[in-house]
Amino acid sequence: xALIRAENALDGRTDAETASAIAAASDGRYVVVWxxxxxxxxxxxxxxxxxxxxxxxxxxxxxxQVPELxxxxxxxxxxxxMHLTKVPSATPIDGLELVTxxxxxxxxxxxxxxxxxxxxxxxxxxxxxxxxxxxxAQGAGxxxxxxxxxxxxALGNIK
Numbered sequence: 200x201a202l203i204r205a206e207n208a209l210d211g212r213t214d215a216e217t218a219s220a221i222a223a224a225s226d227g228r229y230v231v232v233w234x235x236x237x238x239x240x241x242x243x244x245x246x247x248x249x250x251x252x253x254x255x256x257x258x259x260x261x262x263x264q265v266p267e268l269x270x271x272x273x274x275x276x277x278x279x280x281m282h283l284t285k286v287p288s289a290t291p292i293d294g295l296e297l298v299t300x301x302x303x304x305x306x307x308x309x310x311x312x313x314x315x316x317x318x319x320x321x322x323x324x325x326x327x328x329x330x331x332x333x334x335x336a337q338g339a340g341x342x343x344x345x346x347x348x349x350x351x352x353a354l355g356n357i358k
Contacts, residue, residue, distance in 0.1 A: 220318055262301035278295055311334055313335040
C-alpha cells in the first residue's frame with residue numbers, strides 16, 4: 200500500500216482545509232474526506248462556509264481513474280482506442296472502451312447552505328464508502344445541527 204500523505208487530500212485552493220479523514224479498502228485504494236472553507240457567494244465574498252469534500256485515490260497514491268460522465272452526470276462515455284470519438288451511453292458499446300478520468304474533488308453534499316464539519320469515513324473491502332458529518336443549518340431555525348450520512352459506491356457515486 201502506498202504511503203498516504205496529508206498533501207494528497209488538498210485540492211490546491213487557497214481556502215482553509217482542515218480535519219481530514221481517510222478510509223482504505225483491502226486492495227489499497229482509499230478515500231480522503233476533509234473540510235474546506237469556501238465562499239458560497241464569490242460575487243459578494245461575504246458568505247464563507249465550511250463544506251465537506253472527498254477524493255478517491257488508487258493504491259499508488261494517485262487520484263483513482265473513474266468513468267467520465269456527461270454534463271448531466273447520467274451517461275458514461277465510450278470511445279475507440281484513439282479516443283477520437285466519444286459516445287455517451289449508460290451501457291457498454293461493442294468495440295468501444297470506457298473513458299476514464301482522474302477522480303475529481305467532489306462535495307459530499309452540495310445541497311446544504313450551512314456549515315459542514317467533523318467528517319468521518321469508512322470503506323468496505325469492495326471500495327464502497329460511507330461519510331458522516333455534522334450539518335449546521337442556516338436560515339429559518341438556524342443554530343440547529345444534525346448528523347448526516349451519505350453512501351457512495353466504489354466509483355464515488357451516491358448510492
